């Protein structure tokens with residue numbers, strides 16, 4: 001039995017169903033849990049003018065790390081905190097504390113995989129073992145009925161095959177005791193301004209769907225609330241396209257992205273709920289959506305860095321995209337003059353969250369109506385979303401931009417149709433664009449057509465209180 005193992009926490013900030021951490025506590029006499037704030041993740045993207053990680057996500061991460069440290073302390077352990085490049089910091093720690101191995105979770109995307117490779121190289125020369133555990137999906141890639149390189153190009157084909165042929169592995173137990181060696185220097189969780197220069201904690205907006213506090217404890221509380229306390233799971237399929245409030249969908253995404261909650265734990269809770277309160281289409285649908293999450297992870301494994309390129313998974317080098325900063329800023333700031341797009345972009349800017357319906361529409365608008373370089377949109381989401389997940393974000397953007405691997409998924413969103421269907425009364429738009437509060441429901445989703453007299457009556461002057469539309473919105477009315 002090795003005497004000492006370092007467990008490197010990455011996007012698996014939890015103690016329940018954490019195979020790598022569980023095994024570390026079993027395999028070694030002493031375990032040193034470590035989290036490294038990777039400085040590269042917080043750098044400013046000079047070309048685009050925002051940081052790679054924005055303040056909503058940074059706050060959520062800081063809270064998640066704090067909660068993990070608290071939970072480890074309750075088990076007799078602690079969480080060692082460092083800031084720097086993980087591959088350098090961890091190899092030095094292994095030397096300093098004479099660790100015989102480093103265990104960690106395996107990531108799907110290129111940057112993260114490159115760090116694993118660099119760390120593994122450094123450890124080899126010091127004779128330190130390195131073991132990685134895949135633990136971010138419902139289905140384990142080794143259990144899939146096909147090689148990752150042969151994952152079907154359509155989600156439906158993938159889903160049908162795995163639902164029929166693959167079993168979801170059971171969850172791992174939470175370790176009861178963590179034995180930390182004596183004399184370890186713990187370090188300190190940084191302040192947000194030490195990660196993102198000149199930043200401060202974001203102010204919470206009362207209109208936001210949830211306050212989103214990071215950490216395993218809060219994530220499990222949200223699960224209990226959504227499933228057991230309020231029974232919202234029972235009607236998920238009917239409500240999931242909503243736009244306002246905490247109840248229309250699970251809001252699990254941020255906790256899933258940082259691994260505060262395990263998808264297999266959610267699955268087991270769905271099964272327990274079905275056994276106790278009944279199965280229906282809604283209980284199935286939540287697992288169905290988690291399968292989309294799995295799919296984008298496997299697609300990332302299959303296509304590697306192609307998901308980040310403007311030519312996309314399709315390697316479509318013929319399509320031209322515009323790099324127009326002025327239009328991009330109008331999109332970011334919710335100043336396109338298309339209320340449904342602007343309301344969603346304001347929500348994202350002020351809270352770090354946007355519904356799935358909103359994401360599909362604003363992404364389609366950027367790529368298909370403004371013809372802007374879709375990777376800029378994806379990069380802004382990466383910075384701004386509290387629930388940013390590399391595979392789900394870049395994978396979904398590939399699909400909406402029409403450069404994904406499934407040609408049938410190449411859809412165009414008619415923004416007016418979508419707005420009138422999902423925000424019939426204009427309640428959502430009015431929440432985020434209060435200057436349109438007096439515009440009647442029948443006109444709110446085409447304010448660009450308001451006559452000067454109507455503008456006067458409804459107390460909104462186009463070009464002054466609210467922008468004139470930057471596209472011809474009437475193309476959506478000719479269906």
Ligand SMILES: Cc1cc2nc3c(=O)[nH]c(=O)nc-3n(C[C@H](O)[C@H](O)[C@H](O)COP(=O)(O)OP(=O)(O)OC[C@H]3O[C@@H](n4cnc5c(N)ncnc54)[C@H](O)[C@@H]3O)c2cc1C
Nearest residue numbers: 249250251252253289290293356359360388389392393396
């Ligand atoms: C352009 C675009 C970018 C996106 N970027 C992200 C991202 O960075 N991170 C992220 O977690 N999701 C992303 N999504 C997917 C989806 O919008 C969010 O997962 C969802 O809105 C989160 O809210 P929820 O947890 O209440 O979802 P629910 O409707 O309650 O769904 C439950 C869970 O299923 C998963 N899920 C649902 N829909 C999708 C989907 N289309 N793709 C992948 N997983 C899904 C999520 O983990 C979600 O938490 C993106 C979608 C689009 C169209």
